[in-house]
Amino acid sequence: MWTITGDSTEYTVNDRIELVAWGPHGVTDGPSAYAFHGKVQYMLPGDVAALEYAPDGLRPFTGADLSVAGHALTWRLDGVEDGDGLTATLVDDVTGLRATLRWRFAPGTDVLERWATLHNGGPEPLTLTRLDSAGFTVPTPAGATLHYLWGQWAQEFTPATTILTRGRFQIGSELGVTGHLFSPTLTIENGDAAYGVGLAWTGSWHLTADADNAGLTRIRAGRSVTGEPVRLGPGETVTTPVAVGVYSADGVDGVARQWHAYERHLAGERLGRTRNVIYNSWEATTFDVTADGQLALADVAASLGVETFVVDDGWFVGRHDDTGGLGDWTPDPAKFPDGFGAFVDAVRAKGLEFGLWVEPEMVNPKSALYAAHPEWIYQAQGRPRSTIRNQYLLNLGREDVFAFVRDTLDGLLTTYPIGYVKWDFNRPRTEADRDTADLDGAHVRNLYRVLDHLRTAHPDVTIEGCAAGGARVDYATAARTDVLWPSDNTAPLDRLRIQHGFLSAHAPHLMSSWVTDAPGLFDVQKRSLAFRFVLASAGVLGIGADITRWSPSERAEAAEWIARYKAVREVITRGEVHRIGGPDQARCAVQYTHGSRVVVLAWNAGGLDGQDTVPARDIRLPLRGLEPTARYRSGTDTYSGSHLMAVGLPVRWTVSHDADLVELERQ
Ligand code: GLA
Numbered sequence: 001m002w003t004i005t006g007d008s009t010e011y012t013v014n015d016r017i018e019l020v021a022w023g024p025h026g027v028t029d030g031p032s033a034y035a036f037h038g039k040v041q042y043m044l045p046g047d048v049a050a051l052e053y054a055p056d057g058l059r060p061f062t063g064a065d066l067s068v069a070g071h072a073l074t075w076r077l078d079g080v081e082d083g084d085g086l087t088a089t090l091v092d093d094v095t096g097l098r099a100t101l102r103w104r105f106a107p108g109t110d111v112l113e114r115w116a117t118l119h120n121g122g123p124e125p126l127t128l129t130r131l132d133s134a135g136f137t138v139p140t141p142a143g144a145t146l147h148y149l150w151g152q153w154a155q156e157f158t159p160a161t162t163i164l165t166r167g168r169f170q171i172g173s174e175l176g177v178t179g180h181l182f183s184p185t186l187t188i189e190n191g192d193a194a195y196g197v198g199l200a201w202t203g204s205w206h207l208t209a210d211a212d213n214a215g216l217t218r219i220r221a222g223r224s225v226t227g228e229p230v231r232l233g234p235g236e237t238v239t240t241p242v243a244v245g246v247y248s249a250d251g252v253d254g255v256a257r258q259w260h261a262y263e264r265h266l267a268g269e270r271l272g273r274t275r276n277v278i279y280n281s282w283e284a285t286t287f288d289v290t291a292d293g294q295l296a297l298a299d300v301a302a303s304l305g306v307e308t309f310v311v312d313d314g315w316f317v318g319r320h321d322d323t324g325g326l327g328d329w330t331p332d333p334a335k336f337p338d339g340f341g342a343f344v345d346a347v348r349a350k351g352l353e354f355g356l357w358v359e360p361e362m363v364n365p366k367s368a369l370y371a372a373h374p375e376w377i378y379q380a381q382g383r384p385r386s387t388i389r390n391q392y393l394l395n396l397g398r399e400d401v402f403a404f405v406r407d408t409l410d411g412l413l414t415t416y417p418i419g420y421v422k423w424d425f426n427r428p429r430t431e432a433d434r435d436t437a438d439l440d441g442a443h444v445r446n447l448y449r450v451l452d453h454l455r456t457a458h459p460d461v462t463i464e465g466c467a468a469g470g471a472r473v474d475y476a477t478a479a480r481t482d483v484l485w486p487s488d489n490t491a492p493l494d495r496l497r498i499q500h501g502f503l504s505a506h507a508p509h510l511m512s513s514w515v516t517d518a519p520g521l522f523d524v525q526k527r528s529l530a531f532r533f534v535l536a537s538a539g540v541l542g543i544g545a546d547i548t549r550w551s552p553s554e555r556a557e558a559a560e561w562i563a564r565y566k567a568v569r570e571v572i573t574r575g576e577v578h579r580i581g582g583p584d585q586a587r588c589a590v591q592y593t594h595g596s597r598v599v600v601l602a603w604n605a606g607g608l609d610g611q612d613t614v615p616a617r618d619i620r621l622p623l624r625g626l627e628p629t630a631r632y633r634s635g636t637d638t639y640s641g642s643h644l645m646a647v648g649l650p651v652r653w654t655v656s657h658d659a660d661l662v663e664l665e666r667q
Contacts, residue, residue: 003028004085004112006105007261009247011112017077017088017101019050019137022247023193033139036214048214050137053101053116055092056130062210062218063168065132066118069229071095085113096122097232101134111262112245120232128230132222133243136197140164140190144217146209147252149183149501154489154521156180156470157501164211172206172224176393176429176440177467178474185505187255188217194248196255197221198505200475201241202447203440204228223440230438238441244475252504253579260507260577266479271509275483275540275573276353276462277305277562278420282312283490283516284546287321289314291336291343300547302350304555305562308420308462309347310355315340318367323390326362327369329408344416355420355462356412360405361447362391362426376401378439380431388427395432396450397442406450413458421454422485425467444476451480464512470498473506483512483540490516490544492532493523496605497583499538503590509573511539515558517546529554531659533561534601537572538590541565568592568663571599578624589621589651596666598623598632604653611654620648632664639664 001020003012012020012028021028034050046058056064057072066073075090078098085104091097100117114134120126138144143165149157150171162169171186173179178201185198186207197219199205204224211217221243232238244262248254264271279301285293289311298309317332319325331340344354363370363377365387370377377392379385385392394401412418432439454463465477466485473484486502489495495513502511513536515529536542541562550558565572575592580602582588589602602621609616626632626641639649644664651660 001028002080002082002086004103004105006110006112007108009110011103013052013086013088013103015077015080016049017052017075017090019052022195024247024249034137034216048212050216050218051135053090053099054135057092062212063208063220064130065135065220065222066099066116067128067130068095068097069127069129071126073097075099091121095124095126096120097126106262106265109261109265110246110248110258111265113242114245115240115242117237117239118232119237120234123234125234126232128232128238129225130222131225131230131238131240132220133199133240134245135218135220136195136243136245137216137218138188138190138195139215140188140211140217141215142191144209144211145189147187147189147504149185149505151180151182151470153180153468154487154494155498156473156487157183157498157504159501159504164209164217166211166213168208168210170206170208172204174204174224174226176203176432176443177425178202178205178472178477179428180469180471183505184474185259186219187252188219189252194251194255196244196246196248196259198244198259198475199241200244200479201444202472202474202476203444225440228434228439230441238438241476256504256579257576259505262475263478263507263510264574266475267482267509270482271574273462273482275509275569276307276420277565278308278310278355278512278540278542279306279547280310280312280422280514280542280544282357283514283518283544284548285314287314287319289335291338291346294343295346296548297546298347298350298352300550300555301543302352304543304547304559305566306352306543308353308355310357310420310422312357312422313359313424315356318364324364324366326359326364326391327367329358329360329412341416344418348417353419354417355422356416356418357422357424358409358412359424359426360408360450361394361396363394364391378429378432381433381435383431386430388430391427393427393429395439395443396446397436397439402446402449406453409450409454410457413454413461418461420462420464422464422466423481425472427468428471448476448480455480470502473502478506478510481510484510485512489518489521490514491518491520491523492527492535493525493583493605494520496535496588496603497522499535500579500582500588503538503577503579508539508575508577508592512542513539514542514544516544528656528658529557530561530657531603533558533565534603534659534661537561537565537568537661538601540573541569564661568597568599568661570594571597575599576625580621580623587619587621591621591623593625598626598664598666600649600660600662600664602651602660602662604658608653608655618650618652620650622646622648627666631667633667634662634664638667
């Protein structure tokens, strides 16, 4: 048996490469929850065992992690190495396929990273029809309660729950991108604890949960290669994406905090950078970008205390609307008559960092790039191709396209003093030539190559990931970007829901959010400027409204909120998060705790309490993780930790007071 150890949990595997224990430190010391008694009728022991990586030759009833066309793979264990986590090598002697499995806890967290390296050591080419990263098994004696996030454009990160007593549940994407439809994380509650499983991959993927008949649920996490098998020639190797698993005794919210810890680990030293307050021009000007118009916005932005000014779509030649221009990344001289360099300098002269929107993997048929390279797009030989938002997707898996994208970005970043890039992706892959090996893998790996290149060649540039809102939010993107745009929906109550869901799987330092004047799509109730500022302060604060239209008093209030955000942003972007209630409950708040400092953001997502015409009591926000006997001060109020945790921080909503930002300091 081998036990590997995370921050407060451990994971133990036996010499059949089956799971023995997963839980808090010391959990291995006792009879395994995965051991079974009784006769194995009409199946094999492998069908009931908690296999770590199931080959389909064992035909496990709950499905295989690895399948090779024409072969029934069966493993022989060829060695285990203990050190930097665990490494086990399994071999199928007939094909010569070797699977090297890795387990490793991300330092300082309880997040277990697992992946497999598959090497064809035999003489024949192999076609992999399934190549998952890992299988995670959870004891679910009374069935599994599965929590996941679904969505669509403008409605990302919507939480949902399903009870799986027996059988199969699957979420994923077949679109060559993480997608709007589901987030690649799944939380499994078994009544006693919660477990999270996720996948760090920006292409097609699946998370498949199978509840067996003897009290286990097994979750397979991997790339989806449906219709696009991966071919492995003799001597070739492919590495799966990293799958992540976490156990938390603190339930679903505890799993969320572990995902946050993991993303802080992925950010590395870049976590220490101050998240600037940004202004983004998209909602104010859409494609109608002009130097004068942008400078007028930048003037007001600077006066409010904004630190980075981002010019969104519409700045390059041929981009008057969404029918043209993508691919031709040259500033439009008609829009910047004094030159783009002079424009960027003028923005920077206001004390603002300059940022720019790009969508480098795309091309409009109406562009010089498409005229020069029609062969660069994805297409299925001889079959119709579809545009989405009037654009095609470039095959970034090609080396020439990769070089074009990298050089285009290098060119922009070296020609102009750009400190911030918003990288967008507004259409998924649809038709594609199936003759080419591993299209999805080639595209995603080259995407990572460009992002990794940008981080090394232009280390001071902040990168915001965006994909028609939140279609590219996953742990691999989180490792290569500084902020992520969760949704194009910025309306107050819609956004509150989206952000609450986002925070269940992703950390606040990644959550880009703007204050805008947008009306709701799903919930049209109006909310105050304060509500919208407190909401956008829940992660990385930005403004996206047409601030030239804001009144002097709105601007003065905005400047105050921005100053308040700056005073607490370290707590918000680095702190431990506890979500209190939710947008559809009587109370809705997020608590951030960082050292002795606590910040609580609270919103009234519903109605009022009768406004003193009837007896009513304050809403109480029970805080978490405080020191019971310590005193916490907020302005002139002080409370004991016990009071704040057991009774809660009081808030009272009125027509004009619908949100609050409360700072508490442990005395
Ligand atoms: C996408 C993004 C938006 C904006 C537009 C520009 O929809 O999600 O934020 O950048 O593209 O075309």
